[in-house]
Amino acid sequence: MARYFALRDRRLEGGVPSRANLSIFNTSESTPLANAFASINGVAAGAGGKIHSMFVLCHGYAGENTSAGMSMDAGGMGLELGREDVTHTNVAMWSAIAGKVDNIVVYSCGAGDTQPGNEGTTADGRYLMGALAIHTNANVYAADKIQWYGTFNDLANGRYEFGAWEGTLYRFPPNGNPPTIVARPPVEFTDVMMGTAP
Helix, strand or coil: CCCEEEEEEECCCCEEECCEEEEEEEECCCCCHHHHHHHHHHHHHHHHCCCEEEEECCCCCEEECCCCCCCCCCCCEECCCCCEEEECCHHHHHHHHCCCCCEEEEECCCCCCCCCCCCCCCCCCCHHHHHHHHCCCEEEECCCCCCCEEHHHHCCCCCCEEECCCEEEEECCCCCCCEEEEEECCCCCCHHHCCCCC
């Protein structure tokens, strides 16, 4: 059964072709996240109880710092994923997959960003990613800058090619401790696409 899981929102242009050891679930603005959770739990059950790494591929709400009143390379306002999105007010719903995934790698703009003055607000991305780690009992990996990507051969539905992480990549542990800076997650989405993932 699958060792890896791609949770992709269709509003992020591109595609996820099938690969060995990879399960794929696509969401749109009308897909309840409960459907994604059911798929994740089913795949985890078939994988001996846990998925090694889940890749979240979606837009992040980024591009402005509302407390500073300006547009900038800032984020932390949540993820555009499924009908409900992932926000500070609903992140607890992710407890539906608690203990089913070891690592969650978030490929979204500004997901782990917290601008000065945004601590404790709905633009506190470090809080949001930390809460996601706690509710899922998984290590969450997310960066603090806008992430750039291409698609294979520039095809509209070609596989995603993210390249190097922009900004600082953090690991948010499930025990609620502060995040630590890391060079990369245990497995990158590219590793799975290239067939080099363990």
